[in-house]
Amino acid sequence: ISPQEIIVTTIDTIRYTEILLMFIEAKVSMLYVGPTGTGKSVYIKNALLNRLSQEKYRTIEIGFSAQTSAIMTQELIEGKLETRRKEMGPPVGMKCIIFVDDLN
DSSP states (O other): OOGGGOOOOOHHHHHHHHHHHHHHHTTOOOOOOOOTTSSHHHHHHHHHHHTSOTTTEEEEEEEOOTTOOHHHHHHHHHHTSEEETTEEESSTTOEEEEEEESOO
């Protein structure tokens, strides 16, 4: 296990993870903001990968940079979804979560 994979559980990481999971269940969008290096991405990724049912949710992670264009973002999202008739979405019976990292 590498140092980057170690998550030190604190009252804040528990609080933010539980709020994230409650918002996901309630289908509420959210934006986590804060100083660089405080672990926002780490505990969000941990919750999405380890706390959510992989049979119920499909997660799409997007890392934005100065080179990211609108068409690149659209193609990345569409590439992870299925086409059904005239619409796109996750497989039947699943929900999709799009995690945008480093939005600035």
